[in-house]
Amino acid sequence: MKRLLLTLGLVALVAISAACSSTAAEPVPSGPIDPNGPTIVAKNLAFTTTTVEIAAGKNVTLHFDNQDSAPHNVAIYQDSSASKKISVGQIITSAKSDQVVPALAAGTYFFRCDVHTNMTGTIVVK
Amino acid sequence: MTSRSSLRPVDVILRIAIVGLVLGTAYIHSTLGGLLFTLNATGYVVAAIAIIVPLGLAIRFRWVIRLGLMGYAATAIVAWAVQGPYYSTAYIAKAIEVVLITLLAIDFARMDGNPVNVVKSELALLTSKLGRRAATGPAGA
Numbered sequence: 001m002k003r004l005l006l007t008l009g010l011v012a013l014v015a016i017s018a019a020c021s022s023t024a025a026e027p028v029p030s031g032p033i034d035p036n037g038p039t040i041v042a043k044n045l046a047f048t049t050t051t052v053e054i055a056a057g058k059n060v061t062l063h064f065d066n067q068d069s070a071p072h073n074v075a076i077y078q079d080s081s082a083s084k085k086i087s088v089g090q091i092i093t094s095a096k097s098d099q100v101v102p103a104l105a106a107g108t109y110f111f112r113c114d115v116h117t118n119m120t121g122t123i124v125v126k
Numbered sequence: 127m128t129s130r131s132s133l134r135p136v137d138v139i140l141r142i143a144i145v146g147l148v149l150g151t152a153y154i155h156s157t158l159g160g161l162l163f164t165l166n167a168t169g170y171v172v173a174a175i176a177i178i179v180p181l182g183l184a185i186r187f188r189w190v191i192r193l194g195l196m197g198y199a200a201t202a203i204v205a206w207a208v209q210g211p212y213y214s215t216a217y218i219a220k221a222i223e224v225v226l227i228t229l230l231a232i233d234f235a236r237m238d239g240n241p242v243n244v245v246k247s248e249l250a251l252l253t254s255k256l257g258r259r260a261a262t263g264p265a266g267a
Contacts, residue, residue, distance in 0.1 A: 068159060070157070070158055070159030070160070071213075091211060114210055114211035115211050
């Protein structure tokens with residue numbers, strides 16, 4: 001029984017350590033807020049806007065409006081593998097938030113809700 | 127099997143705490159929306175009922191329910207560690223699940239004893255039943 005408890009404790013410790021180390025690597029959005037930036041709305045467990053165009057080479061403020069009672073965020077990644085984070089917004093419930101996305105090179109990027117990973121979209125940087 | 131069916135006051139407190147924690151994590155998952163979280167919450171509610179329901183079958187196989195719930199919670203923790211998301215509500219849910227697994231392990235030890243011995247004796251019982259059935263042959267043959 002002691003061995004079982006020890007094993008379960010170790011599993012929990014490893015899981016929580018892995019989670020904490022991932023949190024530390026999240027990029028922190030910063031910079032002045034631009035009220036004219038694009039808006040992404042989350043409603044009925046989906047993004048109403050699945051393609052967002054932004055300008056290349058400058059910081060952009062992304063306005064996020066979560067109209068659901070479920071928690072959502074906008075997390076931008078290099079591509080759909082979601083392995084390289086670019087900008088991770090705060091997870092909010094029934095609220096709005098602003099997220100400063102760092103200057104990006106022209107190209108196509110992937111965004112999703114980190115809670116509901118089936119909620120996805122594309123950011124086109126021109 | 128050395129399972130004990132009578133409950134002492136400590137066992138009752140332990141069982142209430144387990145049900146409370148199960149319903150707590152079920153509630154958190156139910157607020158997240160989406161099919162996966164809803165199914166997870168439903169699974170926890172079913173487990174909360176199974177761990178206390180006074181039905182003969184449930185009492186007989188309470189050890190399976192305890193082990194199953196421990197595995198269920200452990201799977202939820204590992205899946206979260208792999209997939210995320212890492213934010214305050216998730217940390218609360220996972221902390222609840224860690225405490226839940228610990229209390230279930232204590233409950234198991236108090237009511238059933240060593241899990242390896244329980245599984246061994248259950249397998250021996252099953253094997254002897256199957257052996258007896260095979261020796262008797264199918265009815266009407």
